[in-house]
Amino acid sequence: MNREIHLVKRPEATPTHEHLNIVEQSNPKPEEGEVLLRTLYVSVDPYMRGRMSDAKSYIEPFQLNEPISGGAIAQVTESRSEQFNQGDIVTGALEWKEYSVADEKSLRKVDPSLGPVTTSLGILGMPGLTAYFGLIDIGAPKEGETLVVSGAAGAVGSAVVQIGKIYGCRVVGIAGTKEKTRYLTDELGVDVVINYKNENVAQALEEACPNGVDVYFDNVGGDISDSVYPLLNKFARIVQCGAISSYNTPNDQGPRIHMQLIKSSALVKGFTVGDYQERFSEGFQHLSKWLQEGKLTYEETIVEGFDQIPDAFFGLFKGENLGKQLVKVADPE
Amino acid sequence: MNREIHLVKRPEATPTHEHLNIVEQSNPKPEEGEVLLRTLYVSVDPYMRGRMSDAKSYIEPFQLNEPISGGAIAQVTESRSEQFNQGDIVTGALEWKEYSVADEKSLRKVDPSLGPVTTSLGILGMPGLTAYFGLIDIGAPKEGETLVVSGAAGAVGSAVVQIGKIYGCRVVGIAGTKEKTRYLTDELGVDVVINYKNENVAQALEEACPNGVDVYFDNVGGDISDSVYPLLNKFARIVQCGAISSYNTPNDQGPRIHMQLIKSSALVKGFTVGDYQERFSEGFQHLSKWLQEGKLTYEETIVEGFDQIPDAFFGLFKGENLGKQLVKVADPE
Known part of the structure; x- marks a missing residue:
């Protein structure tokens, strides 16, 4: 079975465990042009709080009883895409699931030669x-x-x-x-x-x-x-x-x-x-x-375990993280 | 005797007559490079409220027991300047006085062919x-x-x-x-x-x-x-x-x-x-x-009498004025 994290109630003030539930679903299957992904790292970010409300905003609210989604790093475990091979490390906006299916167009390959893959969710993300x-x-x-x-x-x-x-x-x-x-x-x-x-x-x-x-x-x-x-x-x-x-x-x-x-x-x-989407390559x-010249450095706060995602998210509002807050869900194979 | 309006107390909330006093002084005399002016119109503006406080701002606060100053139109009654002749209509930041002395550098001649002189305090000011x-x-x-x-x-x-x-x-x-x-x-x-x-x-x-x-x-x-x-x-x-x-x-x-x-x-x-001082001529x-093409029009609310200046100013905060609020102090000679 595949675990995923759903928004089950919209928070009016501080989000807590009553708003997020871990639920089990059967494993998804990729269609043509899609890949099956094993989540390695999940990014938790303050802006996600906004998507939990249904107020008008620049970005669609999360749907109730559906998975939260956000920046993540994953490994391709089954590919029905010509752009990705099994074993590739990718990043994109993924649902909070241990395994998920994603369209090839929504993903970008992570180049591990540029630095640890987690930088694609932080200093290089x-x-x-x-x-x-x-x-x-x-x-x-x-x-x-x-x-x-x-x-x-x-x-x-x-x-x-x-x-x-x-x-x-x-x-x-x-x-x-x-x-x-x-x-x-x-x-x-x-x-x-x-x-x-x-x-x-x-x-x-x-x-x-x-x-x-x-x-x-x-x-x-x-x-x-x-x-x-x-x-x-x-x-x-x-x-x-x-x-x-x-x-x-x-x-x-x-x-x-x-x-x-x-x-x-x-x-x-x-x-x-x-x-600034059209200028991302300039920024990158x-x-x-x-980063290469040593003028820029970064820090990550990484907790381990899929079930730790909610607490890692809640911790953002208590100022617990130094640098980028990540949750490690699995090691690459 | 020459009447002038002094700030005698700094308002903490809404300004009233307890903050402004009309006082009498002897007539001032122009020095070399100065002119003696007879005030014709005084502009009252909301921003002046800010200068009545002594909080840090982009502009110096008015001094206690000194005249308020602001945009005005006046006529030269005695000139010791080569730039201005007796009878000229001028505008500048002048003190709230029936007669005042001003440095020639602080004044600009008003061209009556562009429209009523009052526009230099309003739509063309x-x-x-x-x-x-x-x-x-x-x-x-x-x-x-x-x-x-x-x-x-x-x-x-x-x-x-x-x-x-x-x-x-x-x-x-x-x-x-x-x-x-x-x-x-x-x-x-x-x-x-x-x-x-x-x-x-x-x-x-x-x-x-x-x-x-x-x-x-x-x-x-x-x-x-x-x-x-x-x-x-x-x-x-x-x-x-x-x-x-x-x-x-x-x-x-x-x-x-x-x-x-x-x-x-x-x-x-x-x-x-x-x-935008360096771009004033563009705006003008x-x-x-x-204005000449008839695409722009303007309205003025004019009250008469030097002693009406305080009430005209207070009226700004009650929303009494339609268009530019002016006080007519005297007719040109």
Whole structure:
């Protein structure tokens, strides 16, 4: 039998085990042009929370009593496609199943010579591209400017802080554990790290940004962002990548930001990585090059076991992950 | 004696007569390179409320027990400048005084052949340029798109709705009196006008924007804007020109907008007209041309008497003005 994880109830606030169920189904069979896949790694990402609601969004909501889907790495165990052979490692948006069938058009072969296959879900995948396009295209950082990054130790944030350093910025990171602040300072060379769980963020930010804030790459929204707006310099750019503090808070309220934006002639731009689909190869090239040159590094938090997927997902909202959160489901054969 | 209006107390909420005082001073004398001016018209503008506070902003706060200053039209009564002759009509940022002395460098001659001199404070002045650059540069409207304008019957808004029509947009205006909605519909050709004082704005907007909102030119912020965000189309642009509903509300709270911006990959850009100083002649040329072609029209609300300036200013926050609010202080000689 094949296990899969279904959305069985739409969460109104924080998702828990009552919203996701592991169910058993018989093994699927590939048709012509399809492959049977054995899931190796599953990516859990904050944006998936949005798809669990049925509010209007840029992406279809997950269906009730159907499997969740998202970025994954898998191995072809049976191929009815001319593009893939048995044993190939592939990536794509796959359902949360131990075994799944996928159309050949929805998959991309992973080249293991570029690095560990898991990088295709992290620094060389969606989070890396999100960091690259958000920071470069919206943030437009210039040498000597001050870049503030919230959620700095996550999959996206940890790439952003490093790209910020490559561009010559003074980088201030905000994170929530000692392990994360140490990682950001000691391994990624972030200039100042603020631990929002035990510091007065507004005061710490003011001290950390004596020349104000030019670029704010925001993954979290909420109170933390409230502390950044008053420090915005003229023509500041806010990259609105995520707002994880709001995802589980219906009708989240806070200070209105209109006046701050007018006073500083600042820009806020929301985006999703799909907006840059036509430029993915540009982003991929830059990220691979920096990775090879040692200018870019990454961290993964990997838990093991298909049944650990829900908890790994829930953990994102508690800030448990350092770098990319993955679940290892099986070893390649 | 010369009357002038001083800021005598900084308002924390709505400004009233306790914050402004009319005081008498002896007549000033021009030095070399200066002129003595008789004030003809004074412009009262919502942005002035910001300068009455001493919070960090793009512009210096007004000083306590000193005159307020702002856009005005005046006549030269005594010239010690080679650039200006007695009798010339000029405009510039002048202090709220019946007679004032100004440096020749701070003044610009008004050409009465372009239209009534008052247009230099309205459609051919700061409000017109604000409408032009905000809409064209930030809003970037395209033919067939839906443009929503809040504060649509004000000096800036009424120019924005017309430029939107010139660009081929479906224009939805939001205003607060019957007179204003009639003006917008009958005289400016706005497609749908919503009276926020007696309609359910969220519902009316949804009906008025069956294809969503592509550009939102926001003069008011607050509840009205809250109703616009859920309707934003992918890649919508929000022109954050003003937020008059917040000016008198310290610590104004509302729903956080991060998620709406991410879902629609929308942009919000704050600005002030000064950001476009180097392009003023471009804006001026377009506005004059449209005015001459009859594609652009304007309305003025003019009250008479120097002592009416405070009430005219307070009236802005009650939505009393149709088009540009001016105070006529004297006739030219």
